Amino acid sequence: MSLATIAPPQHPPLDDADDDLQVLAPRLTDDDATVRRLALIELAELEDPAHVPWLLHALHDTDAAVRAEAAGRLAYWEDEATVAALVHTLEDAEPTVREAAAHSLGELKQPASAEALLAATDHARPFVRASALRALRELRLPAAFDPALRALADAEPGVRLEAVGVLGWLKREEALPGLATLAGTDPDADVRRAAVGALGFAPASGVAVLPALLTATRDQAWQVREEAATTLGKLRLGGAFQPLLDLLDDGWWQVRLRAARALGQLGPAHAVPAVPALSRLLTESIANLRKEAVIALGETRHESALPAVRLAAEDPDPEVRKVARLALSQLQAQ
Template sequence: MTLPLPPIDDADLAQLHPRLTADDPTVRRLALIELAELENEDHAPWLVAALSDREPEVRAEAAGRLAYWESPETVTALLASLGDADAGVREAAAHSLTEIRLPGSGRLLVAALGQQAAFVRASVLRALRELRLPESFEPALAAALAPEAVVRFEAVGVLGWLKHPDALPVLTRLAEGDAEAEVRRAAVGALGLATDASVLPALLSALRDPVWQVREEAATTIGKLRLAEAAAALIGALEDDYWQVRQRAARTLGRLRDTRAVAPLAAFALGHSSANLRKEAAIALGEIGAPTALDALAGATRDADPEVRKSARLAIAQIQGASIVGAS
């Protein structure tokens, strides 16, 4: 090891010491595992010291095990390991940082966003996402315009979790025109934080995106926001080349309960080769509740897939129950 180890101050450490300092890196790594499994926070400095081991496999083990010991010292050490020469060590440190739960640790992450390396910034943003720290908003907003796609992607994740309306202009810009499909998809999903229809043009544009995963995400976000103005575009999406997009469009049309979708759902979804899509179409027709769907649903009760048959029967009962309630 290149750093001095903390003192041996208990029987467990005394027993493990010969293996923690052995010449064989495999022995050192296995000793670290045993040390970590003792779950004694006083042993964390030994794991931190192992981040400077000469062998990458030992450093990676230490980085992974430090996920369970959150303190300013361990967070600082893991941040330093994001710059390790070995990719496996860097990945282990990045994963451990995603286990951070304390706001104080999160503030150490925010301070690290000034680093130049894209991997470091992206890893820090990923770790910040679920903490929802208000002070991470401005740095994440700036990072959403970074030249590196991986940084933009992770920044969008932070903005989506924060749900700050001031992020909508940047998210809209990314959803409509980012060069990377994964960034567009993430931005489209993050537009679900909107509280009105101002994001509708961006979502309609995303429904025409050349990448099907972006179109799928757009249909999902429209459903979350229940944007009835998008019903016509979603009906068009029932003829998408990808069943995954059709399925999300069907699900959202059910939420919108637009009766114009009944015939297209029956024609383009209920008879599709994908059982998942047929099931979703049956559910959507039940939610819409139009009696004109009963004939198509009756046919679906004889579908080859049991889940589709069940969904069709439930949809028929739903429609008939609504009709009885309406007539009473």
């Protein structure tokens, strides 16, 4: 049964209520939902913990807008009762209410709030599971590792996506095989992209994840190829040089930009073949792409990059000219 069909409990008692609440109480119980919602906003803006029971009560209001307002305002109050109520509200019949509750749960800061979230990772509804994992990601709680690892096999892509986020933050090597599998084979492009990015915490050798990342450089979705270039550059894997070089000819400039950045991060080891390929990017119409190419040319630390960088020092874009001057300093210092 959704919260919208549950009869609201009795209003919190007004005995010993402060003056503000005494004034607002008639409007908080008004027959007009708009009046109730506006009164709830005023009540929440007082930021008085004594008023939280009224916000919790409003999660059971017959009007979805009032319930959504209450769910959003409860982000500022983190205690066991509030977290449990918000987790329950993830089952609300109205999407706006569920989204407001999920957003508030994503604002949690205290590890002690995780108990209800951990239980919700096994909930029957995918939205609840995904929202719980999203909130757990922000807490970076070790206890979230096992539920997130299990969720990599969830039937719903939204749940797998949030599980990848948790594991990426926790950075435990036991997660790498599962993440590598998703990076190369998941049917959802968003999940593949997230998994490719999460692999960036792999050990310096990166041997276990390199095949998955190389597969990702050939992914049908350009966003996955872009993320693959970024992760390969971050890990500085020598075996990634040729695939990154190939990505400089990608049809999407965003991919070419990340590939150029990654080639620069690989450093001087592959400078001789990298310099001509990076130099070709200086004719691109997109200034940010030319800028990344110049930065990468400087990072090659190879004298063969000097002519191209000197040319870039006359680029019409001031940011390109600026990084060209820095790159010249790097190259001339060799």
